[in-house]
Amino acid sequence: xxxxxxxxxxxxxxxxxxxxxxxxxxxxxxxxxxxxxxxxxxxxxxxxxxxxxxxxxxxxxxxxxxxxxxxxxxxxxxxxxxxxxxxxxxxxxxxxxxxxxxxxxxxxxxxx
Amino acid sequence: xxxxxxxxxxxxxxxxxxxxxxxxxxxxxxxxxxxxxxxxxxxxxxxxxxxxxxxxxxxxxxxxxxxxxxxxxxxxxxxxxxxxxxxxxxxxxxxxxxxxxxxxxxxxxxxxxxx
Numbered sequence: 001x002x003x004x005x006x007x008x009x010x011x012x013x014x015x016x017x018x019x020x021x022x023x024x025x026x027x028x029x030x031x032x033x034x035x036x037x038x039x040x041x042x043x044x045x046x047x048x049x050x051x052x053x054x055x056x057x058x059x060x061x062x063x064x065x066x067x068x069x070x071x072x073x074x075x076x077x078x079x080x081x082x083x084x085x086x087x088x089x090x091x092x093x094x095x096x097x098x099x100x101x102x103x104x105x106x107x108x109x110x111x112x
Numbered sequence: 113x114x115x116x117x118x119x120x121x122x123x124x125x126x127x128x129x130x131x132x133x134x135x136x137x138x139x140x141x142x143x144x145x146x147x148x149x150x151x152x153x154x155x156x157x158x159x160x161x162x163x164x165x166x167x168x169x170x171x172x173x174x175x176x177x178x179x180x181x182x183x184x185x186x187x188x189x190x191x192x193x194x195x196x197x198x199x200x201x202x203x204x205x206x207x208x209x210x211x212x213x214x215x216x217x218x219x220x221x222x223x224x225x226x227x
Contacts, residue, residue, distance in 0.1 A: 004154070006154075032212050032213075036218075042220075043115070043116075043218050043219065043220050043221075044155070044203065044205075044218040045218070046215055049215070051213065090154050090155075092154070094212050095212070097160070097167060097168060097210060097212070098143065098160075098207065098210050098211060098212045098214065098216070099145075099157050099160060099168060100145075100147075100155070100157060100216060101157075102154030102155050102156070103154050104152070104153055104154050105152075105153070105154050
């Protein structure tokens with residue numbers, strides 16, 4: 001069975017600090033990996049995705065993620081966070097039928 | 113382009129009562145998903161429709177949960193009777209089709225509280 005683990009449940013950073021959120025997955029087949037973000041009071045929205053090719057994926061708002069197959073990881077990074085990045089972040093993978101399996105989420109708070 | 117619409121946004125019921133949620137996907141999207149998100153957890157897929165047919169409902173508690181998408185557009189998810197552990201946000205999502213390369217778009221969710 002497929003699963004996704006996010007190691008950090010809560011992260012607090014000051015503005016301009018660098019961010020890295022961990023994500024590990026378990027799946028026996030070819031993976032598509034995603035990071036979703038949910039800003040306070042808003043819908044879940046796609047931040048970035050990896051399907052194939054370059055393992056370093058760039059998304060919206062300066063976020064990027066690196067797929068490391070040997071480590072079954074897809075960590076999210078941003079060099080300098082802003083207060084507006086305060087949100088909950090979810091890592092997910094999908095199977096051949098496009099069913100998404102989500103991790104438990106990481107709540108990020110950025111202090112101004 | 114209008115997004116995925118859901119109603120109601122909030123619902124409070126007592127245990128053993130029934131409740132229904134409604135979802136209108138993005139126009140033209142053939143695939144519709146219902147997820148359950150319990151507080152502190154990530155969303156968990158309950159059921160996936162392709163047009164008006166069920167693709168996967170393996171994680172739907174069928175003794176109390178039911179869902180339909182009769183005309184291949186709108187969908188309803190029903191719980192009867194509700195239990196305390198059903199308190200959660202119920203998210204609806206849609207995608208152009210069920211192939212893995214197509215992005216899922218999420219609605220605002222319905223927050224259910226069972227007392």
